[in-house]
Amino acid sequence: MYVPSTKPGTDSLQGFGSDRAIAPSDFTYKKGKTIFLQDDPAKYVYEIKSGAVRTYKSLPDGRRQINAFHLQGDVFGVDNEKFHRFTAEAIVQTTVRLVSHGSFNMVAESDPVVLQNLLRMTTRSLQHAENHMLLLGRKTALERTAAFLHEMDERAAATDVLSLPMSRRDIADYLGLTIETVSRAVAKLHCEGVIDFVGSTQREIVILDRKRLAAFDQQP
Amino acid sequence: MYVPSTKPGTDSLQGFGSDRAIAPSDFTYKKGKTIFLQDDPAKYVYEIKSGAVRTYKSLPDGRRQINAFHLQGDVFGVDNEKFHRFTAEAIVQTTVRLVSHGSFNMVAESDPVVLQNLLRMTTRSLQHAENHMLLLGRKTALERTAAFLHEMDERAAATDVLSLPMSRRDIADYLGLTIETVSRAVAKLHCEGVIDFVGSTQREIVILDRKRLAAFDQQP
DNA sequence: CGACATATTGATATCCATCAAACCGGGTGG
DNA sequence: CCACCCGGTTTGATGGATATCAATATGTCG
Numbered sequence: 001m002y003v004p005s006t007k008p009g010t011d012s013l014q015g016f017g018s019d020r021a022i023a024p025s026d027f028t029y030k031k032g033k034t035i036f037l038q039d040d041p042a043k044y045v046y047e048i049k050s051g052a053v054r055t056y057k058s059l060p061d062g063r064r065q066i067n068a069f070h071l072q073g074d075v076f077g078v079d080n081e082k083f084h085r086f087t088a089e090a091i092v093q094t095t096v097r098l099v100s101h102g103s104f105n106m107v108a109e110s111d112p113v114v115l116q117n118l119l120r121m122t123t124r125s126l127q128h129a130e131n132h133m134l135l136l137g138r139k140t141a142l143e144r145t146a147a148f149l150h151e152m153d154e155r156a157a158a159t160d161v162l163s164l165p166m167s168r169r170d171i172a173d174y175l176g177l178t179i180e181t182v183s184r185a186v187a188k189l190h191c192e193g194v195i196d197f198v199g200s201t202q203r204e205i206v207i208l209d210r211k212r213l214a215a216f217d218q219q220p
Numbered sequence: 221m222y223v224p225s226t227k228p229g230t231d232s233l234q235g236f237g238s239d240r241a242i243a244p245s246d247f248t249y250k251k252g253k254t255i256f257l258q259d260d261p262a263k264y265v266y267e268i269k270s271g272a273v274r275t276y277k278s279l280p281d282g283r284r285q286i287n288a289f290h291l292q293g294d295v296f297g298v299d300n301e302k303f304h305r306f307t308a309e310a311i312v313q314t315t316v317r318l319v320s321h322g323s324f325n326m327v328a329e330s331d332p333v334v335l336q337n338l339l340r341m342t343t344r345s346l347q348h349a350e351n352h353m354l355l356l357g358r359k360t361a362l363e364r365t366a367a368f369l370h371e372m373d374e375r376a377a378a379t380d381v382l383s384l385p386m387s388r389r390d391i392a393d394y395l396g397l398t399i400e401t402v403s404r405a406v407a408k409l410h411c412e413g414v415i416d417f418v419g420s421t422q423r424e425i426v427i428l429d430r431k432r433l434a435a436f437d438q439q440p
Numbered sequence: 441c442g443a444c445a446t447a448t449t450g451a452t453a454t455c456c457a458t459c460a461a462a463c464c465g466g467g468t469g470g
Numbered sequence: 471c472c473a474c475c476c477g478g479t480t481t482g483a484t485g486g487a488t489a490t491c492a493a494t495a496t497g498t499c500g
Contacts, residue, residue: 057350057353058440059354059359059439063359065353065354065357065358067350079343086350109332112331112335115336115339116335119338122339122346123299126345126346129349129353130306130349131277133285133287133352133356137285137396139283176356176357218281218283219279220279
């Protein structure tokens with residue numbers, strides 16, 4: 001994996017709350033490009049400056065399960081292991097801040113503050129995974145789709161219109177469904193007056209009724 | 221939650237690798253008893269001395285998703301939070317070693333060794349959750365069931381016969397299936413000569429062909 | 441404008457859930 | 471000891487939610 005040493009920043013990586021300088025550098029991936037592959041040696045930790053990333057596992061025959069979508073500000077690739085446990089790809093053009101995984105680990109080993117932040121991040125991922133297992137194991141297609149829009153709405157907040165960077169295929173592989181089923185579920189929510197589309201593309205969505213959207217989901 | 225101060229041990233909790241003494245005490249739960257509920261304040265961390273535990277989340281209408289089964293030697297209830305994110309119940313009569321979560325956290329805050337072990341445990345849970353999401357989102361009933369037996373076989377190892385403490389309902393709620401579907405999948409594996417039953421109960425299983433069992437599963 | 445990717449919509453198939461009944465072992469009490 | 475019940479499991483018949491297959495829009499980009 002080639003990494004240019006462009007514009008090495010001098011700030012500490014905010015996401016880790018360390019006051020030690022861990023010289024990071026930025027890099028940009030084009031839409032669809034692989035950031036790292038499953039079982040690749042984990043050389044870096046990534047913080048998204050702009051764009052969006054999907055991380056996933058897949059079976060030998062191609063079936064794919066997306067673990068998570070990472071948006072601006074998110075940190076990913078922190079595997080606490082020598083090798084990545086999944087593949088990461090840029091969903092759209094994405095700029096990330098890279099931090100050397102090795103030096104990062106060295107700092108982490110001795111610094112309780114960094115360790116605590118690592119632990120917090122890992123715990124947050126675990127929490128998300130637990131909720132997602134409930135979704136995948138026990139929710140209906142409509143509930144999953146509503147839950148997805150609900151989640152994205154909460155994360156992207158601050159704007160009136162929800163702009164989804166990912167395709168229907170990505171959504172389907174995140175929710176354990178097919179693209180057709182996702183499409184039908186979204187159509188249903190539209191018919192019911194819970195959401196609306198803006199612009200020409202189907203990825204710009206307005207949530208008309210957050211209460212009813214949450215009701216279509218089934219929170220624990 | 222009532223906790224008797226019986227036989228307070230003096231050893232450090234092995235699972236955490238700390239050399240500081242965190243006075244633990246033992247407690248026994250009868251089959252089916254709740255150890256803690258989702259959203260309960262997290263007062264303790266648990267290490268299983270004998271028995272088995274299920275942890276799960278459920279939806280308001282009762283649908284249930286079991287995150288994980290915990291067997292002898294496993295540590296659970298480490299939520300790194302003030303409240304438990306799921307419910308824990310004893311599957312069979314279970315004895316656990318309790319460690320006060322508060323004092324544990326105090327030690328953890330400053331001790332890099334304890335923090336690293338916490339991180340390792342959390343990472344392992346996350347890893348398991350990621351694999352399980354792939355199972356729940358993308359595998360067939362037969363693949364799920366084979367994966368379950370494979371997992372249990374690996375964990376329980378050391379014996380010839382696999383003795384499952386959990387009911388078909390538990391297995392179903394772990395795999396995102398119904399009990400009938402689990403039963404049929406197990407029957408199929410039996411017909412195919414991959415597994416066999418011993419004893420009178422259906423929970424004593426012999427793996428006849430580990431290779432073929434792994435093939436029914438689909439490893440990434 | 442045309443070609444290709446992405447999304448929707450419709451028709452049909454399939455896997456698994458649901459409903460229902462039988463089975464089985466284990467306890468209990470006569 | 472056996473009859474009975476009871477929870478758990480298996481097995482069978484049917485239905486339904488979602489996958490699959492196919493055709494049609496719609497948008498994107500050269």
